[in-house]
Amino acid sequence: MSKGLIGIDLGGTTTKMAFLNEDGEVLEKWRILTDISDNGSHIVPNIIKSISKHIEDSGKTTDDFIGIGMGTPGAVNRENGTVSEAFNLNWKTTQPIRKDIQAGLGLPFDLDNDANVASLGEYWKGAGSTEDDVVFVTLGTGVGGGVIANGKLLHGVNGGAGEIGHITVQPNGYLCTCGKRGCLETVASATGIVRVADDMAKEFNGTSRLKELIDDGDEKITSKLVFYLADNGDILANQVVDRICFYLGLALSMIGNTLNPASIIIGGGVSNAGNTLLQPTTKYFQQNAFPSVRDSTKIKLAKLGNDAGVIGAASMALQFR
Numbered sequence: 001m002s003k004g005l006i007g008i009d010l011g012g013t014t015t016k017m018a019f020l021n022e023d024g025e026v027l028e029k030w031r032i033l034t035d036i037s038d039n040g041s042h043i044v045p046n047i048i049k050s051i052s053k054h055i056e057d058s059g060k061t062t063d064d065f066i067g068i069g070m071g072t073p074g075a076v077n078r079e080n081g082t083v084s085e086a087f088n089l090n091w092k093t094t095q096p097i098r099k100d101i102q103a104g105l106g107l108p109f110d111l112d113n114d115a116n117v118a119s120l121g122e123y124w125k126g127a128g129s130t131e132d133d134v135v136f137v138t139l140g141t142g143v144g145g146g147v148i149a150n151g152k153l154l155h156g157v158n159g160g161a162g163e164i165g166h167i168t169v170q171p172n173g174y175l176c177t178c179g180k181r182g183c184l185e186t187v188a189s190a191t192g193i194v195r196v197a198d199d200m201a202k203e204f205n206g207t208s209r210l211k212e213l214i215d216d217g218d219e220k221i222t223s224k225l226v227f228y229l230a231d232n233g234d235i236l237a238n239q240v241v242d243r244i245c246f247y248l249g250l251a252l253s254m255i256g257n258t259l260n261p262a263s264i265i266i267g268g269g270v271s272n273a274g275n276t277l278l279q280p281t282t283k284y285f286q287q288n289a290f291p292s293v294r295d296s297t298k299i300k301l302a303k304l305g306n307d308a309g310v311i312g313a314a315s316m317a318l319q320f321r
């Protein structure tokens, strides 16, 4: 019988886990709340406990598995198997994740940052699964990315490859969490979109439900609401979406002109806007892409949704076969 893979997608609110077979089919998946209390000291023990229990409950032993992969927030040192700077997990010091999980579960373990891992998921089983050159951009609370070239995930000399969210699209623009200004993340993340909407509402003089809602200040504006109103003909909301898609399309054209991948795949919560996001982004991508890139690189929506993380994480365990 073929052995299984274990994927872990660690997030600030929930930790998703799954058992997969070697073909990348999810056999079982579940999630637990991420307990970030006490400096995040419960996170890894809780993962070990939960996986042990699921192995036992399914009548298996660790011998039935090849290994474990994990995607995590923060800065990953793949050589040492450690994570640092994961502030949303309350981890204030460098965490020896690989050592702890290998000791706790007795299986080989590898990890990478969450955006890279989601890219591996879409590359293996999702929107990029027939191609060897794929770029993935995830639009969520932040903007992340991953680059797969010739079938290999790129890390760069200091792990910074694929940081698409920090491409400058607006010189001297909004201050980013990374310390510089005008990053794609400041305008195309869920919070960035709301910030752009707030600013554009101040200058907008026409009739708009979005402007009314922002001016009233009663309802919480979300990126989802901006796209919903745009779909329903709101003029300001459409201007906001157009502005955001311009920045995104511009950033993607730079990636396209550099790498000429078969696809650039857009995922993350914001991508649920579907064609309302995809069509104008593709238009601005094509306006700014070099002709041979424009004619060959496709902009697509991700396919795996929330499962991209656990699937990509599990794919890392294939190296232990």
Ligand SMILES: [Zn+2]
Pocket: 165, 166, 176, 177, 178, 179, 180, 183, 185
């Ligand atoms: Zn930045």
